[in-house]
Amino acid sequence: MSEEILVNVTPRETRVAVVENGMLQELHIERGWRRGVVGNIYKGKVQRVMPGMQAAFVDVGLDRAAFLHANDVVRAVPATNGDEVEVPPAPVAATPIVELLRDGQDIVVQVVKDPIGSKGARLTTQISIPSRYMVLLPQSKVIGVSARIEDEAERLRLKTLVGELAATHGGHGYIVRTNAEGQTQEALAEDIAYLSRVWALVEQRSREAAMGACIYEDLTLPLRAVRDLMRRDVEKVKVDSRETCDRLQAFAAKYMPVLAERIEHYAGERPIFDLYGVEDEIGRALEKEVPLKSGGYLVIDQTEAMTTIDVNTGSFLGQRNLEETVYRTNLEAAQSVARQLRLRNLGGIIIIDFIDMDDPEHRRQVLRTLEKALSRDHAKTTVYEFSPLGLVEMTRKRTIESLERQLSESCHECGGRGTVKTAETVTYEIFREITRAVRQFEAARLLVIASPKVVARITEEESPAVAELEEFLGKSIRFQADEQYLQEQFDVVLL
CATH class of the missing domain: 2.40.50.140 (Nucleic acid-binding proteins)
Structure with missing residues (x-):
């Protein structure tokens, strides 16, 4: 198995990628303003x-x-x-x-x-x-x-x-x-x-x-990577910063002289993470769906309490029968799950919903494949047998935030819910708020400011309802679209 460690250094951020057989397996990130404190x-x-x-x-x-x-x-x-x-x-x-x-x-x-x-x-x-x-x-x-x-x-x-x-x-x-x-x-x-x-x-x-x-204080990320990740089966450590490379070589010469010559400076014009496809892999690691080569896919949901992983056959039809198709998909999924846990640094309680299998031997083989794939994980993992509901429960030691939590934040539109109210729902909320405002306060006319999508729906599809509301209230209502308003936001102004 070919394994390389890539170190990308910029003024405010350092990233270390572990690549096995050309595929990204682990990503470690340290930012100057927010270094981790584990070990301090x-x-x-x-x-x-x-x-x-x-x-x-x-x-x-x-x-x-x-x-x-x-x-x-x-x-x-x-x-x-x-x-x-x-x-x-x-x-x-x-x-x-x-x-x-x-x-x-x-x-x-x-x-x-x-x-x-x-x-x-x-x-x-x-x-x-x-x-x-x-x-x-x-x-x-x-x-x-x-x-x-x-x-x-x-x-x-x-x-x-x-x-x-x-x-x-x-x-x-x-x-x-x-x-x-x-x-x-x-x-x-x-x-x-x-x-x-x-x-x-x-x-x-x-x-x-x-x-x-x-x-x-523990060592900086590049030094920790050499100390903890560099083993005899690591072929190269490539560093795109000359200064950091010199520091790593000096550290290795002192503590692991046999491996020191494997650390080299990368001086290519193309960014080192682009050369190995790491940037694309990072983007894919933030997606919920993970495609499998067979045509199946995983759906990964990270919540506060646990992470759930659902396995689906997708477009994979197999060559023989349904049981064989399911078995092959689950075997591939087991290996992909192990990689995604390392890559996304998912920890705590993890529930894997493999596709149902009737054959006990198939279940044993899938579990064995998962355990074998997890054996290269640096974090401690514990895998339990299939539950009566056909779920695999496991734990993975968590010491730092997951990749998603490090690189992403809650959506400013939905507040982290993962969904937003439809334009139709917001429209009817606006109608109720107009009625409430007119009953509470005196006003000759009203101005409603909302997102362009909501205003477009009101003025086009709901124009008869607006006419009825104006007649019922005896007030004139005007609508104004504002690009700064999110889909769920609106203001009813009394004029």
Whole structure:
């Protein structure tokens, strides 16, 4: 499988695209005025303890107070970027939040989830600091290994090595990341030494910093991309900024010298995202419908509570019978769903409505295809069996806003509903408002200002109704079209 990472840098925005076999799989965006805060460590102050919620709101200097649950005060945090770790499950917090925190208390916390929508950031007191091959857990003694490293001998080697190295650097806990597979003792020792220096600096700043100060900030997007996404199967990292390319090469030379030569500057005249068709893919990723090669299609609806994905056969008729057609469409849809989840960065609860299949083996194969396609996802996913209604329920870890929420805003016409009232509906609302206004206030005549489409309908199709209304009220009514008015907006002016 051919994989490349493309880095597009402009003065106020940086974008990183992961392209596999010529197809865009992931897109990461960082804007200068709004960098994500996941991974940042702050010195905060407890604003309010909420015993009924077993949680507290903490001021960390962001726009909104952040949320800290009792479980996150006492329970360790899993590795970032989808590295699953085999560690003993932590018990659910039994200690009341009022015994853990008090109003006005200073506290060092880390952001585990960006502010999303109207919700503030999610916090934890269990600090974790990632590097190329490790995640440092300074308040733990556990040595865990990513579940994605499957070779038992390699798992044992890494766990033994890291355990020995950790003992000489404060005895902290570590998670061994997927990138560490096959690495030498020297490379791992360098990583642990780096993390020890970072933690010493965090401890010093936590003592000296003022409330609301950021005492540790994660790397910028291009550096994070090289640290987290660059693996042995990545052929090239192409960067369209010479300055950023130099910075990435220096970073790679220090932390991953074997891969440093794969980072190169793109100096072509054509924009790098245009060359690879990424811009077109971004546009398609904001559409609700996703066409399948077979002629079927997906319909993706993102709501506050969950994301639903509906699979349809469309124009695909198949070669044999209906069951075979449905099966083939669902297999293709399973792969497309996995790609769309990564590309659109959809998280939380996801419900997939595959086309109904009678054959249990077909259902198993579709589920297996979905799980296999999700195996390359950096975010942690959990897929459940088909429900009695034929739906597949799954979850995908969400730490930042989806691509749609990052690039789009609610429609100014419909206010995010996805629909607007018809011109006919608005027309009858205007008639009712005219009647209400005449009964309340004295006026010789009335002026109605509305959108051109609504005024056109009133003056053409509804002109007999307007004449009847004028006769009934004994008033003259004039209509004026205004391009600035949205379809649902209108004003009734008494003259």
